[in-house]
Amino acid sequence: MSEHATPDLPSFEGITLPLLPELLRFARSLTHDQSNAEDLVQDVYLTALRSWHQYDPTLDCRNWLFTICRHRFYRVSSRAQRQVPVEDAELESLAAGALTMSNTPPGFVEVLEQDEMREAIRHAMETLPEPFRDVAILVDWHDQDYATAAGTLGVPIGTVRSRLFRARRILQQRLLAHARDAGLILTPPATRTETAS
């Protein structure tokens, strides 16, 4: 275990292993693959064990493991995070409003709640462009508040807000297109204006 004292393994396991199912869900969201997600989780635990002396027990261990998981994923997969311009979060929220008012057919809410849309929602979420996907996964799937997600991602809260709102707008556009393509909504397609730059 390198230069640091050997950690108390039962104590480490007692705190971290109950979090494994949620960590696996997060890892799978990143990797899109069960086997790769399991490898990533094991890697996260070994990294966490080596870094256990750095863990501040006053902080939420789940968020600490999520941060390691995300770092390991991007490092192992050599996927550089794409830098995106930081949009104005409130303009994103306004744009979502404009999209909904002009473009959402009656019955879309009911369609979203159908079982057959769950897979489409998962796919749409997991294939969002990375900076938007990560924040949406943390907030919408793992119930992190904006400040916690900002800590996990290492970005300002304003960036979390703008990316989250953009992610939701892209999701809304994709799911509307999917529902139309699947014949779940019988309205003419609108002009697609997805903005995932």
Place this chain on the structure above:
Amino acid sequence: MTMPMLDCEAVMRRLWDYLDRELTADNMHELESHLEQCEKCRPQAEFRRAFRGAVHEAHEDVGDTTALTARVRAALQAAVRDGG
């Protein structure tokens, strides 16, 4: 003290923050009051709330993690043994 009524654009700008419960108590109350009275903004809030709920519900469970837990535990024990 009576607070000035928010206009619809101001509500739209903060609607996600409201639905995510990220506003202060005063601001939450302000938006809530507007949404109760505004027939233009209320459907928007209802749609976004349902949309957010559907996205949240779509996150699938990972199933049984017993085997992975055993595998991770074995890897941790080996790391401690090899390093200690």
